[in-house]
Amino acid sequence: MSIPMVDLKIQYDEIKEEISAAVLGVIQNTTFILGPQGKALEQAIAQYHGVKHAVGVASGTDALHLALRAAGIGHGDEVITTPFTFIATAEAISYVGAVPVFVDILPDTFNMDTAQIEMKITERTKAILPVHLYGHAADMDEIMAISVKHGLKVVEDCAQSFGAEYKGRKTGAFGHAGCFSFFPSKNLGAYGDGGMVTADDPKMSERMLSLRNHGSKVRYYHDEVGYNSRLDEIQAAILNVKFKRIDSYNDGRRRAAAWYAKHLEGTGVQIPVERKDCKHVYHQYTIRVKNRDAVKQRLDDAKMSSMIYYPVPLHLQAAYKDLGMKAGSLPATEAATKEVLSLPIFPELTEEQVKTVAEAVRKAL
Ligand SMILES: *Cc1c(COP(=O)(O)O)cnc(C)c1O
Numbered sequence: 375m376s377i378p379m380v381d382l383k384i385q386y387d388e389i390k391e392e393i394s395a396a397v398l399g400v401i402q403n404t405t406f407i408l409g410p411q412g413k414a415l416e417q418a419i420a421q422y423h424g425v426k427h428a429v430g431v432a433s434g435t436d437a438l439h440l441a442l443r444a445a446g447i448g449h450g451d452e453v454i455t456t457p458f459t460f461i462a463t464a465e466a467i468s469y470v471g472a473v474p475v476f477v478d479i480l481p482d483t484f485n486m487d488t489a490q491i492e493m494k495i496t497e498r499t500k501a502i503l504p505v506h507l508y509g510h511a512a513d514m515d516e517i518m519a520i521s522v523k524h525g526l527k528v529v530e531d532c533a534q535s536f537g538a539e540y541k542g543r544k545t546g547a548f549g550h551a552g553c554f555s556f557f558p559s560k561n562l563g564a565y566g567d568g569g570m571v572t573a574d575d576p577k578m579s580e581r582m583l584s585l586r587n588h589g590s591k592v593r594y595y596h597d598e599v600g601y602n603s604r605l606d607e608i609q610a611a612i613l614n615v616k617f618k619r620i621d622s623y624n625d626g627r628r629r630a631a632a633w634y635a636k637h638l639e640g641t642g643v644q645i646p647v648e649r650k651d652c653k654h655v656y657h658q659y660t661i662r663v664k665n666r667d668a669v670k671q672r673l674d675d676a677k678m679s680s681m682i683y684y685p686v687p688l689h690l691q692a693a694y695k696d697l698g699m700k701a702g703s704l705p706a707t708e709a710a711t712k713e714v715l716s717l718p719i720f721p722e723l724t725e726e727q728v729k730t731v732a733e734a735v736r737k738a739l
Pocket residue numbers: 433434435436459460462463505531533534554555556557567568569
């Protein structure tokens with residue numbers, strides 16, 4: 375039995391009539407860019423997060439990029455972030471002319487080690503950009519306290535954490551901006567690219583509204599050089615259908631994670647932790663094993679899916695060689711890149727499938 379990392383078809387089959395009606399509705403309405411679907415989604419997502427505003431954009435990468443610009447981050451500034459993430463996190467920092475400054479991670483949640491943030495603060499530091507990796511919140515109390523103490527902005531990368539919670543509040547509701555991706559395989563996924571920024575501060579959201587639409591508030595009057603970065607109406611209509619089900623989708627992921635915990639018991643692999651006061655939404659189910667490459671090879675041979683998120687930390691990527699960082703400089707991150715292995719997870723995964731994957735892992739060890 376071969377089990378894919380994600381299966382988007384099962385979910386689509388359950389909602390296909392509603393999806394077809396939603397997409398057709400947009401086509402018949404002929405408002406394709408900035409219309410009622412996008413607005414409804416923005417309102418629903420702001421409310422879900424308990425913040426005043428949400429602004430749809432073209433991708434999660436754009437959400438980060440525009441949020442940093444709206445937060446006033448620019449040339450020569452430094453932004454403290456994690457090296458253990460998808461490259462878009464750091465790219466957004468580079469796009470505004472700022473420099474990513476990487477802090478090492480915790481070996482269990484794989485999120486930024488907040489105890490190391492203050493050592494990296496200089497007079498150029500303007501923001502902290504935590505990532506809620508794999509769907510588990512970063513330590514937001516500590517991050518917010520440091521930001522207040524040093525007058526820094528906080529932009530959260532919530533691309534993998536839609537619906538995740540920290541002390542009863544949703545990720546994306548803590549910082550000056552929360553940045554979401556609707557890439558198809560994300561917990562709330564569109565059928566193409568899309569993203570959103572949540573913000574409580576109306577200045578932040580107004581600036582986002584302008585930046586995403588060519589720096590314009592009134593048509594053909596441009597206050598600044600902006601971008602073409604809008605969430606299109608077809609994607610928004612699809613997302614409105616899926617958003618209603620997001621809690622149940624996340625429950626499905628949590629159920630699968632509990633089955634994994636049960637069936638991996640006694641194997642000795644490090645399974646994902648869920649901190650007290652946190653709600654993990656398992657965008658990935660990532661285990662940690664010493665001889666990871668050999669284990670993965672055996673899983674590949676058995677035609678069992680698994681993935682490495684991420685094999686190369688950002689500070690050692692060719693794209694960031696100009697930062698001049700050496701191997702060994704961020705040891706916890708570098709160790710993680712050699713030991714993590716993500717197993718198939720999606721809301722509709724059955725216990726039978728989880729058991730099959732867990733058995734394959736047990737044999738591969
Ligand atoms: C997916 C992802 C992004 C980028 O989102 P896109 O919508 O693909 O641009 C950014 N950060 C993280 C951590 C991601 O997983």
